[in-house]
Amino acid sequence: MAEEYVLGTYDVIVVGAGHAGCEAALACARMGEKTLMLATDLTSLAMMPCNPAIGGTGKGHLVREIDALGGQMGLNIDKTMIQSRMLNMSKGPAVHSLRAQADKNQYHIEMKKTVEQQENLYLKQAEVTELLVESQSSADPNAMPFVTGVRTATHAIYNAKAVILCTGTFLGGKVFIGDSVHESGPNGMAPATALAENLRALGLPMRRFKTGTPARALASSLDFSKMTEQKGDAHIVPFSFMNDKIEKEQISCYLTYTNERTHQIIRDNFHRSALFGGQIEGIGPRYCPSIEDKIKRFSDKPRHQLFVEPEGLDTEEMYLQGMSSSLPEDVQQAFYETIEGLENIEIVRPAYAIEYDCIDPTALDHTLHYKDIDGLFCAGQFNGSSGYEEAGAQGLMAGINCALSLQGKEPLVLARNEAYIGVLIDDLVLKGTNEPYRIMTSRAEYRILLRQDNADVRLTEKGYQAGLVTEERYRRYLAKRERVQAEVERLRTTELLPGQLDDFFAAHGMPPAKNKYTLAELIKRPGLDYREIAVLDPDRPALSDHEITQAEVEIKYEGYIDKQLRQIERFRKLEEKELPAEADYESIRGLRIEAAQKLTAMRPKTLGMASRISGVSPADIQVLLIWLEQRKRQA
Secondary structure, three states, X not given: OOOOEEEEEEEEEXXXXXXXXXXXXXXXXXXXXXXXXXXXXXXXXXXXXOOOEEEOOOHHHHHHHHHHOOOOHHHHHHHXXXXXXXXXXXXXXXXXXXXXXXXXXXXXXXXXXHHHHXXXXXXXXXXXXXXXXXXXXXXXXXXXXXXXXXEEOOOEEEEEEEEEEXXXXXXXXXXXXXXXXXXXXXXXXOOEHHHHHHHHHOXXXXXXXXXXXXXXXXXXXXXXHHOEEEOOOOOOXXXXXXXXXXXXXXXXXXXXXXXXXXXXXXXXXXXXXXXXXXXXXXXXXOOOOOHHHHHHHOOOOOOOEEEEEEOOXXXXXXXXXXXXXXXXXXXXXXXXXXXXXXXXXXXXXXXXXXEEEEEOHHHEOOOOEEOOOXXXXXXXXXXXXXXXXXXXXXXXXXXXXXXXXXXXXXXXOOOOOOOHHHHHHHHHHHHOOOOOEOOOHHHOOOOOOOOOOOXXXXXXXXXXXXXXXXXXXXXXXXXXXXXXXXXXXXXXXXXXXXXXXXXXXXXXXXXXXOOOEEHHHHHHOOOOOOOHHHHHOOOOXXXXXXXXXXXXXXXXXXXXXXXXXXXXXXXXXXHHOEOOXXXXXXXXXXXXXXXXXXXXXXXXXXXXXXXXXXXXXXXHHHHHHHHXXXXXXHO
C-alpha cells in the first residue's frame, strides 16, 4: 500500500470548484476561516459546461440574493456578460427576471482570479477519493461521527474541521452519446468514481440523476439571415447592487425552430437514443428535457424553439439551447441540418447526456449540514438541484453556515418568506426531489415580497450580521435604503392640485382631475409610472435605477405587499410552534402511519416545517396541534 502523507491542515475543505464550490470557499475564507478548495482540474473552476448564461426566470432572483448576501456570482457576471435582457417585462415586477449571456471563458478567468487573490483561500488541483471520518468517543455509542479531512488519489491527506461537498456532476459521471457510453465528468473531464464509492460506503443516501447539453457549432457555418435576431436590452440592468450601471457593446443571439423533417428523423431513431434504450438509469430534469424527449412527450407540437447563442467573444462556438440530446453523432448531424439556418452546420462538440451520483437532500438540515456526520456540509448539484444559480445559492449558504458553526455562532437559515434561497433549500431538505430541482417563481408563496429589486433590503443586513457583507457594501446599502425611504415618503406627501394636472391628464387621454392627487397616487394609476410623471415633479432627487425601481414598486404594489405581509403573519404562528426533538410520532393517536414515518425520518423543528413535508396532510397538522396543546397542559 502506498505511503500516506499530510500536506496541510485547514479549517474548511471545499471539494469541487464549480459555482457551488466557489461561493462556499469564498464565503468561508471571507468569514475568517482558513479554507482549501480542491478540484480534479482547475479549468473546471466556475466552468459553464451547459448554457453559458446566468439568470433567467426565478434564477435571476437567486443571483440578486447571492449578491445581497455578499456572494460573488452577480459581480462576476456583470464583468463578463456579452448580452443582457430583463425577462417577463409584460408581467408584474414579482416575475421580472434578469438574464445575461456570459463570455464563458472570461467568466471562468475572472472567478479564478478572484479565488486566487482571496485571503485565507488556497486552491489546489487534486482528486479527492475519500472523506475521512472518525467516530466519537466509544463511551457514547450514540455520538455522531465527525469529519477530519480528505484523502486524494496521490495518497495526500488534508486535515480539516469541516468539509463541504460541491461535486457537481463529477461523482460517478457517465456520458451517453447514442450507444457509446463512457465514464466521464462534464466537458470531457475525468469523473470522480472513487469518492462516489466512498460516500456510499459511509452510508450517505445516494441516487442517480441525469442531465444533458446540446451540440456546439461554428458560427461561420450558420446562416443567421434565416433566423430571428434577439438583441440585448438598450439599457443594461446590473445583477450586483454594487454596480449602478454597465455600459458595453452587446452581442446578438438568434432564434430558429425545428420542423416536421427534424421530428421525423428523431422519431426514426428513438431506438438509438440512450434515453429510450435503457442505458440511462438516472432521472432527468422535467423542465429541461432532451429534444427526443420533447418530441415523444409533445407529439402534437409542430415545432420547438432553438436559441443560437454565442459562447464568448474569442470563440466561434455557438450554443444550441433547447436541443440537448443523447442520440448518436450521425443522427445529430442529420436532424440539425433540417433546421433553418443550420443547413451547413459544422458541429464541433456533440450533444450528450451525463449521469451522476447525488445525495437525497432530505438527509440534510436547513443549514445544508448532513445530519449523520458532524462537520459535513453539502451544496449544489450534489444535493439534487440543477443550474448554476441554484448551485451558487446553496454553496453560499453552506459556506456561511459552515463558518458560523466553526465560530460557535447561530446558523443563518432563510425562511420561505425571506428569500428564494429559503424556498430552494426548504423544498430540497423537507420535500426532497425525484428529479434535478429547478427554482421557479411559481414555487414561492410570497413572490410579490421576494422581488429581485429588493433582495438587498431583505438580505444585506443578514449577510452583514453573519460577517460576510463588507463594510463598504453595508454602508452603500444603508445609504440607498435611506434614499428610497425618503423618496417614498416624499411621493406620498407631495400633492398636486387639479389645475396642475389638466394638461398632463389630457395628454394621457384621462378625464380632467376633480380632486388633488399625491405623486404616489398618480404612480398607482394604470399606465403611469415614476418616469412618466417626471414632468409634474421637477424637484425630484437624483436616484439610481435600482432606487427608482424599488421606490416605484413599493408604492405601485402597496396593497398586494400589505396582503402578503398579513398572510405571513398568519402563517408565522405555525412556524413558531416548536416540535420537541424527542417526539415519538408513532405513538400519537390520530396521526396517519405515513405522516408518522415521514415526521420520524425528517424531525422537523416546527409545525410549519412539518406542514411542508410530502406525505403530511392538513389533518395530520391538526392532530399535532391538539397533541402539542395536550402536552403543554400536562407540563
